[in-house]
Each structure stands twice: as C-alpha cells, then as structure tokens.
Amino acid sequence: MSKWTRVCPLEEIPRLGSRVVQIGKGDVAVFRNGADEVFALRDQCPHKGGPLSQGIVFDRRVACPLHGTTIHLDTGEAAAPDKGCTHKYRVRVDKGDVYLSLD
Amino acid sequence: MKKLELVMVGNGMAGIRTLEELLKLAPDLYDITVFGAEPHGNYNRILLSPVLAGEMTIGDIMLNDVGWYAQHGITLHLGRKVTRIDRARRRVIADDGTEAGYDRLLLATGSNPVMLPVPGIDLPGVVAYRDIKDTGKMIEAASHYRHAVVIGGGLLGLEAANGLRLRGMDVTVVHLMPWLMERQLDKTAAQMLQASLEARGLKFLLEKQTAELIAGRSGRVSAIKFKDGETLPADLVVMAVGIRPGTGLAEAAGLHCNRGVVVNDTMQTYDPRIYAVGECVSHRGVSYGLVAPLFEQAKVCANHLAQFGISRYTGSVTSTKLKVTGIDLFSAGDFIGSAGAEEIVLSDPSGGVYKKLVVKDDKIVGGVLYGDTADGSWYFQLLRDGQNIRELRNHLMFGRNHLGNAGHQGRNNAADLPDDFEVCGCNGVCKGSIVKAIKEKGLFTLNDVRKHTKASASCGSCTGLVEQILASTVGGAYQPADVSSKPLCGCTDYTHEEIRKAIIERKLKSIPEAMGFFEWRNVNGCASCRPALNYYLLCAWPHDYQDDPQSRFINERAHANIQKDGTYSVVPRIYGGVTTPAQLKRIAEVAEKYAVSALRCTGGQRINMLGVKKEDLPKVWAELDMPSGFAYGKSIRTVKTCVGSEWCRFGVQDSTSMGIALEKALDRMWAPHKVKLAVSGCPRNCAEATIKDVGIVGVDSGWEIYVAGNGGIKAEVSLFLAKMKSAEEVMEYVGAFIQLYREEARYLDRTVHWVQRVGMDYVKKRIVADAAGRQALYERLKDALRDEKDPWQERMRGTAAREFMPIRFQSQKLHSGEGHEQMDKSMPA
Numbered sequence: 035m036s037k038w039t040r041v042c043p044l045e046e047i048p049r050l051g052s053r054v055v056q057i058g059k060g061d062v063a064v065f066r067n068g069a070d071e072v073f074a075l076r077d078q079c080p081h082k083g084g085p086l087s088q089g090i091v092f093d094r095r096v097a098c099p100l101h102g103t104t105i106h107l108d109t110g111e112a113a114a115p116d117k118g119c120t121h122k123y124r125v126r127v128d129k130g131d132v133y134l135s136l137d
Numbered sequence: 138m139k140k141l142e143l144v145m146v147g148n149g150m151a152g153i154r155t156l157e158e159l160l161k162l163a164p165d166l167y168d169i170t171v172f173g174a175e176p177h178g179n180y181n182r183i184l185l186s187p188v189l190a191g192e193m194t195i196g197d198i199m200l201n202d203v204g205w206y207a208q209h210g211i212t213l214h215l216g217r218k219v220t221r222i223d224r225a226r227r228r229v230i231a232d233d234g235t236e237a238g239y240d241r242l243l244l245a246t247g248s249n250p251v252m253l254p255v256p257g258i259d260l261p262g263v264v265a266y267r268d269i270k271d272t273g274k275m276i277e278a279a280s281h282y283r284h285a286v287v288i289g290g291g292l293l294g295l296e297a298a299n300g301l302r303l304r305g306m307d308v309t310v311v312h313l314m315p316w317l318m319e320r321q322l323d324k325t326a327a328q329m330l331q332a333s334l335e336a337r338g339l340k341f342l343l344e345k346q347t348a349e350l351i352a353g354r355s356g357r358v359s360a361i362k363f364k365d366g367e368t369l370p371a372d373l374v375v376m377a378v379g380i381r382p383g384t385g386l387a388e389a390a391g392l393h394c395n396r397g398v399v400v401n402d403t404m405q406t407y408d409p410r411i412y413a414v415g416e417c418v419s420h421r422g423v424s425y426g427l428v429a430p431l432f433e434q435a436k437v438c439a440n441h442l443a444q445f446g447i448s449r450y451t452g453s454v455t456s457t458k459l460k461v462t463g464i465d466l467f468s469a470g471d472f473i474g475s476a477g478a479e480e481i482v483l484s485d486p487s488g489g490v491y492k493k494l495v496v497k498d499d500k501i502v503g504g505v506l507y508g509d510t511a512d513g514s515w516y517f518q519l520l521r522d523g524q525n526i527r528e529l530r531n532h533l534m535f536g537r538n539h540l541g542n543a544g545h546q547g548r549n550n551a552a553d554l555p556d557d558f559e560v561c562g563c564n565g566v567c568k569g570s571i572v573k574a575i576k577e578k579g580l581f582t583l584n585d586v587r588k589h590t591k592a593s594a595s596c597g598s599c600t601g602l603v604e605q606i607l608a609s610t611v612g613g614a615y616q617p618a619d620v621s622s623k624p625l626c627g628c629t630d631y632t633h634e635e636i637r638k639a640i641i642e643r644k645l646k647s648i649p650e651a652m653g654f655f656e657w658r659n660v661n662g663c664a665s666c667r668p669a670l671n672y673y674l675l676c677a678w679p680h681d682y683q684d685d686p687q688s689r690f691i692n693e694r695a696h697a698n699i700q701k702d703g704t705y706s707v708v709p710r711i712y713g714g715v716t717t718p719a720q721l722k723r724i725a726e727v728a729e730k731y732a733v734s735a736l737r738c739t740g741g742q743r744i745n746m747l748g749v750k751k752e753d754l755p756k757v758w759a760e761l762d763m764p765s766g767f768a769y770g771k772s773i774r775t776v777k778t779c780v781g782s783e784w785c786r787f788g789v790q791d792s793t794s795m796g797i798a799l800e801k802a803l804d805r806m807w808a809p810h811k812v813k814l815a816v817s818g819c820p821r822n823c824a825e826a827t828i829k830d831v832g833i834v835g836v837d838s839g840w841e842i843y844v845a846g847n848g849g850i851k852a853e854v855s856l857f858l859a860k861m862k863s864a865e866e867v868m869e870y871v872g873a874f875i876q877l878y879r880e881e882a883r884y885l886d887r888t889v890h891w892v893q894r895v896g897m898d899y900v901k902k903r904i905v906a907d908a909a910g911r912q913a914l915y916e917r918l919k920d921a922l923r924d925e926k927d928p929w930q931e932r933m934r935g936t937a938a939r940e941f942m943p944i945r946f947q948s949q950k951l952h953s954g955e956g957h958e959q960m961d962k963s964m965p966a
Binding site for chain 1: 578588589595659660661662663664667668686687688689690691692694695699701703939940943944945946947
C-alpha cells in the first residue's frame with residue numbers, strides 16, 4: 035500500500051526540466067528527462083544545499099546550479115568522484131498525470 | 138551473437154588505458170583477453186621512483202587490481218609472456234603454452250631497458266630500473282650494501298639515484314656526457330641541478346665511460362672500472378642509459394618495425410587486424426616514453442577498436458619535468474637553439490632560478506626552466522600553439538603571474554609549499570590533500586585533479602600551482618592539457634571551432650540537429666555542452682533559432698541571479714549608471730513590499746536587490762517596470778562610466794553619454810561569457826576602463842579604445858586597439874570587436890582568453906585594417922540584436938509562467954482537494 039498523490043499533468047513539467055512541489059516541510063523537485071521518465075528528489079544538493087530543481091537535466095542526471103555537483107536522478111547519489119546522497123521519493127506517471135508518494 | 142575476440146599483449150598503462158576507453162565506448166563489443174608478463178595487475182610505473190624513495194608503497198601505485206579485470210569480464214593471464222603471434226591462424230601463444238585466438242590484437246609491449254655491452258653486465262647486483270621487480274631488488278640492496286653506482290645521468294637515472302640516496306646508500310652517478318640530462322637541459326641548468334643534487338649527498342662522475350663491471354669474492358658485482366682505468370666500489374649497479382621499444386614479438390611475427398612497431402594515425406600496424414599503443418610504437422618516426430602522449434594514443438586506438446573510426450593521432454609535442462621532491466625543473470622543445478634562433482635568459486644562480494626561452498621567428502621553440510617552473514605550462518602552450526610572442530616579449534620572462542593573480546597569496550612555486558598551504562582559495566584545498574589524491578587515485582591530468590579535489594575547479598586562478606603540484610608528484614608523466622584542440626565536452630570529440638563551423642555550413646538550427654550531425658555520445662548531451670550549443674546556435678541564427686531554456690543555466694532561465702540560499706537577486710538596467718529620483722523611489726517601494734533583505738550597489742554601478750523569492754520575480758519586475766539589467770548572464774553586463782566633461786573639472790569627453798549610448802546599443806546581447814565595458818572621460822580613468830572587456834578612455838582629441846582587459850581572477854590590463862575621433866566611429870569599432878568575439882570565441886572564454894589565444898595582431902587585422910570587414914561585423918551585431926525582446930517585460934506578461942510557479946502538494950487549486958489514497962495498480966484516470 036502506498037499513498038499516491040496526483041501532482042500535475044506530465045506536460046506541466048518541461049522536458050529536461052523540473053517543477054518544485056512544496057510539501058510543507060521543504061521542497062521536492064520532480065524531474066522529467068529526455069525520455070519522459072520522471073524522478074523525485076528532495077530539492078537539496080548534498081554538497082551545499084543548492085536547489086537541484088534549478089539545475090540542468092541530462093540523461094538521468096542533474097547538475098546542481100550552485101557548484102555543479104552532478105546527482106543521479108534515479109538514486110539521489112552524487113556522481114563519482116563526488117560523494118553524498120539526497121533523499122529520493124517515489125514518483126510515477128499514470129495516464130499522463132504525475133503521482134508522488136512521500137512514504 | 139558471438140562477441141569479437143580482442144587479445145592484448147602487455148598489461149601496462151597505455152594498454153589498460155586503451156581498454157578503459159574502449160569499455161566506455163563499446164562495453165559489449167569484445168571478449169577481452171590480456172597477457173601480462175609481470176605477476177601484477179596494472180600499476181603506475183611512473184610512481185616507482187617515489188616507491189624507491191620510500192615515499193609510497195607498491196599498494197599505493199596499483200591502478201587496476203585483479204578485481205577490475207574480473208569485474209569487466211576480462212580474461213587475465215598474469216606472469217605469462219607471449220612468445221609468438223601466428224598471424225595466419227590469428228592466435229597468440231605464451232611461454233607456458235597458453236593460446237588465445239583473436240579478431241583484433243592489441244600490442245602494448247612497452248619498452249626494454251638498454252644494457253651496456255660491457256663485461257660483467259650479467260653479474261648479480263646489476264639491475265635495470267624498469268618494473269616492480271627491479272625496484273624490489275634495489276630496495277633490497279639498499280638494506281644490505283653501501284655503494285651504489287647509477288650509470289646514466291638522465292631523468293630515470295637521477296630519480297633512481299635520489300631514491301637510493303634517501304635509502305641511505307652512497308650513490309655515484311656516472312654519465313658519459315659533459316652534463317646531466319643533456320637531452321632536456323642546457324649546461325647552465327644542468328649544473329644548477331647537479332649542485333642541488335650534490336647538496337643532497339649525491340656524487341657525480343661526468344664524461345666517464347664504463348669499461349667493465351667487476352665481480353667480488355661472493356660473485357656479486359663489487360666494482361666498476363672505467364675506460365680511463367679508474368675504478369669505484371659498487372655493490373649495486375643500476376643501468377639507466379635508455380630504453381628501447383619492445384618490438385621483438387612484432388618483428389618475429391613479420392610486422393613492419395622501425396625502432397618501434399610502425400603504426401598509422403589510427404594506431405593500426407601493417408596488419409589491419411593488429412593495433413599497437415604505448416612505448417613499443419613508432420608513430421611518424423617517433424616513439425614516446427611519457428604517459429600523456431600514450432594516453433592520447435590509447436584514446437584514438439579505442440575509438441577505432443570500437444569501430445567508431447573518427448579519430449586520429451597526429452603526434453604530440455612533449456615536455457619534461459623531473460620528479461625529485463623539492464627540485465623544480467621544466468624543459469620542452471629545442472632548448473639549445475639552432476641557427477637563426479635567439480635566447481632570452483634570466484639567470485639568478487644564488488637565488489636558484491634559471492630560465493631560458495629559445496625564440497625563432499617570434500615564436501617560442503623551446504625552453505628550460507630551473508627553480509621557478511610556474512610558467513612552464515604557459516610557455517609550453519605558447520610553444521605548441523605556435524603563438525606569435527612579439528607583443529609579450531618584454532615581459533615574457535616574468536611569466537603570466539607577475540600581475541595580481543588573486544586567491545593564493547601570490548605564491549607561484551609549488552615545490553617549497555608546506556602540506557597545509559591552502560592552494561585553492563575557493564574550495565579550501567591544501568597542497569597535502571592534492572598530493573594525497575594524486576597518489577591514491579592515480580590522477581594524471583589537471584581535469585582529474587579538479588574532479589577529485591575541486592582544487593582550481595571554481596575560479597581557476599590557482600591552476601598554475603595545481604599543475605605544478607601535479608607535475609612534481611607524477612613527474613615526467615605529466616603533460617599540460619592541450620587546449621588548442623580540446624573537444625567541446627566529453628560528449629563529443631569535435632572542437633568548439635569545428636562545431637561552430639558546421640552549424641553555419643550545414644545549416645544546423647537546433648540542438649538535436651547539431652548533436653545528431655556530430656553523433657553526440659549522450660542523447661541529451663550534458664550540462665557543459667548544452668549551454669554552449671544553445672549559444673552557438675543563437676549566435677549563428679539570431680532570428681531563426683528557437684532558444685532552449687532547458688539548456689541554459691538557471692540564471693539565464695530565471696533572468697535573475699541565484700544565491701546560495703536559493704533566492705534570487707534582481708538588478709534593473711540603469712543605463713550608464715545614471716538614475717532618477719522616480720526610479721529610486723520605485724526601487725525602494727518594491728524592495729519594501731517584497732521584503733528584499735539587502736540592497737546594495739554592484740561593482741558595475743547598478744543597484745542589486747537581494748533575497749527575492751523565485752515565485753515573486755515576475756511581480757517584482759512588473760512593479761519595477763525597468764528593463765532587465767542582465768546581471769546574471771553570459772551577456773552584456775554594464776557600461777561603467779565616470780561623470781565626464783559635463784560636470785567634472787578635469788573631464789575632456791562626455792563619458793556618461795558615450796556609456797549610455799554603448800549600453801543601449803548592446804542591450805540584450807548574449808555572448809560567450811559576460812561582457813563588461815567602461816568609459817572614462819579623461820586619462821585619470823576613474824571608470825577603471827583598462828581592466829574591462831572593452832574600455833574607452835577620453836582624451837582631448839578623441840577616444841582611445843582598449844580591449845580584452847579583465848579585473849577578475851587575474852588582473853589583465855587591456856590592450857590598445859585604436860583611437861577614434863567621433864562617437865559613431867567608437868560605436869562601430871566596439872560593435873565590430875564584440876561581434877568578432879561573439880562569433881569566434883569559445884563558449885565561456887572571456888575576451889582576454891580569446892585574444893590571448895588568437896593574438897592582438899589578428900584582432901587588429903580584422904577590426905582596424907579591414908574596414909569593410911569591420912562594417913560587416915558591426916552590421917551583423919545590429920541585425921542580431923534588432924528583435925531581441927526584454928526578458929522581464931515578456932515574463933511579467935506571462936511568458937514561461939510555470940518556471941516561476943511552485944506546485945503545492947495536495948493544494949485545492951491543482952487537483953480539487955482529493956489526496957488520492959490508492960493501490961499502486963489502480964490509479965484514477
């Protein structure tokens with residue numbers, strides 16, 4: 035059992051971009067990559083807390099806008115040789131809508 | 138489908154690097170088998186000297202352990218020497234009978250030490266200096282014996298001698314030539330080097346020819362005898378007189394060899410199924426013994442093994458550094474000087490500094506640096522690029538660092554820095570951590586060091602120091618990156634220039650088209666290439682190209698400057714820095730209403746409103762109702778002005794009006810990097826115009842135009858371009874210069890970097906000498922800017938609204954209040 039909440043239609047997230055979802059206790063960044071896969075991470079870079087939602091998205095990665103740390107969207111892990119990890123949320127697309135689970 | 142079989146003979150650095158590159162490009166193309174004669178995985182041969190010196194252990198220098206081979210499914214035959222290649226049956230046969238068939242064979246057999254043909258060469262206690270085994274023998278000898286003789290005063294011999302001395306032996310270096318390292322150093326530098334090594338306790342015998350090695354009672358070597366009859370006690374003799382490419386196997390197989398295995402520019406031998414890389418190779422008649430060229434070969438070879446077929450190795454210019462702790466030495470090219478060459482020399486023997494550059498036809502052709510090698514890589518760059526140095530000549534000797542290079546206390550000599558010295562002031566990285574990372578992670582290039590340590594990865598002002606630390610840690614292996622032919626990023630092998638050319642010639646008008654044409658390795662590129670391509674396309678097709686916001690850095694997408702806490706700063710355009718009470722009132726009101734947490738003046742004489750939330754940006758812009766100041770972009774920033782002749786008692790020209798006119802003419806202009814201008818109304822230059830991308834200085838008879846200055850990381854005084862009488866002429870010259878920069882500089886080049894690369898002569902040729910060309914450039918600039926819209930005006934009217942709008946989780950507005958509680962499989966439509 036998972037609690038899924040509809041966030042927005044997929045088209046509302048730009049391809050190779052993201053949207054910020056405010057969950058009350060911080061923000062979640064919901065990304066859409068070039069292959070229309072969606073990912074959700076806490077909007078906070080493990081390096082110095084930069085808002086990952088504002089970074090450039092490529093492949094399954096995002097480059098943090100503050101200092102360029104690259105984060106894997108599917109795991110939340112920083113790409114080597116950087117270290118660190120940001121919290122990952124479950125997210126899925128169903129019939130053109132994006133659903134997020136905070137469990 | 139069955140994979141192709143790839144067999145590699147040799148298990149050294151060049152070969153394994155080729156496999157690593159190949160696995161990146163085509164991980165599933167081959168079943169790979171590796172034969173290595175030594176019983177180890179791949180190790181960093183260059184670091185044998187620190188192992189010998191007791192500064193590192195064998196474990197420290199392993200690059201690929203046995204697990205790495207297993208992890209990549211590579212069959213590894215260690216301690217087995219391939220003795221025969223059967224080209225007809227496409228098999229290799231090892232000394233223990235092991236056989237392997239191949240579709241492609243890669244020879245990476247390295248080189249062998251040259252042993253002098255003198256009696257006694259086979260005695261116990263006589264070793265070469267080539268691998269872990271030799272190093273082990275030397276360390277062993279150092280703990281039992283006293284007298285060591287190193288034959289050969291070249292790079293390797295001196296490193297061996299230094300290591301043995303540090304292990305407590307009494308070491309004499311015997312050298313045939315009149316001075317040490319004669320292939321890298323001139324006599325003066327060699328003598329300084331010798332003096333400093335003598336101070337460390339090493340002894341030297343120059344112009345001595347070895348006659349024979351004499352056995353003692355135990356059968357071990359005990360003395361060395363020279364042609365002149367003199368003898369010297371020797372319990373250990375190290376042969377370091379040179380290396381020879383290991384071609385025995387290839388020659389026996391009938392492959393064409395000429396001092397090395399002969400390959401073409403794709404690293405292919407005369408047998409098309411057989412490739413060769415590394416020290417065993419002869420490419421265009423040259424064999425390389427330094428790791429950097431070998432890694433370049435590896436990259437090219439991997440490209441062809443992966444069947445990409447688009448890469449060529451065209452040879453390398455090499456430079457040398459000595460890897461003896463505390464000694465800084467650099468040498469490159471023709472350092473002696475042939476006919477027609479001149480020398481520029483700076484010699485300070487008691488200060489321990491000697492620099493010599495050899496110049497021919499206004500170009501550097503070689504040089505030797507001793508004691509202060511900070512500028513080695515700069516000189517090397519000038520050499521390799523064949524850059525005309527006529528204008529640099531009078532300060533060339535003082536290097537690149539003689540002007541305020543901020544952020545590392547003005548130090549420019551890495552060797553004598555303590556481990557806790559902060560090298561990188563941006564990221565707080567100390568020398569010790571850099572050295573540790575280089576040693577532990579096996580780093581060879583500046584880029585690797587940047588990635589692992591962040592040193593010099595931000596502003597880059599300490600690049601020279603980091604390069605020196607790298608060079609003094611890996612020694613002869615180090616080679617400065619070749620920026621003249623640098624690919625745009627890791628997604629492609631093509632250079633900025635090649636890509637820009639094709640965008641125009643092939644009429645490529647979108648990022649996917651450009652990536653498709655050049656067969657980009659990653660579908661969406663990366664955070665480095667996408668902004669560059671976006672700019673190149675925009676510059677080439679100002680009216681046709683559809684800007685891609687997702688390929689822009691956030692500042693240029695949000696049209697504000699992101700701050701460390703994720704808020705933004707807003708800087709409205711105030712042309713020439715001249716504002717009005719009404720504007721100031723509005724700025725004050727908006728600042729209060731949106732709780733702008735700080736208001737400050739910028740370095741470019743504008744007002745900065747800090748701490749604005751992203752979602753408030755469109756409202757802030759609407760209420761300001763001022764144009765965007767572009768303080769966030771790779772774009773025109775500001776034109777700084779002084780008061781000028783209207784008010785100032787010294788002013789001779791109206792700098793304020795000129796500044797306003799320039800800022801209006803260049804408004805909304807994107808560029809390879811930020812562009813800052815300044816206009817001063819008299820030579821007192823209160824607007825600091827001589828450290829700007831374009832600086833205008835008013836004089837009584839007109840305006841002087843200066844270009845390519847920079848007041849940032851490294852202060853660079855701008856260079857004089859032309860003097861003009863009228864404001865119209867100034868506009869045309871400035872516009873043409875900036876358009877040339879927009880069209881020809883690489884993305885993220887400031888004007889200073891670009892002009893340093895192409896030379897001021899070139900800029901003058903295009904802007905001053907060629908009137909028609911200048912006018913055409915200026916027209917293209919005006920045309921490009923004619924329909925650029927103000928981004929704030931567009932966004933306050935709703936363009937790109939969702940960029941600024943966060944989604945509220947479970948908010949009423951977005952999905953009628955119902956937070957769905959559902960099973961995974963049964964989602965509502």
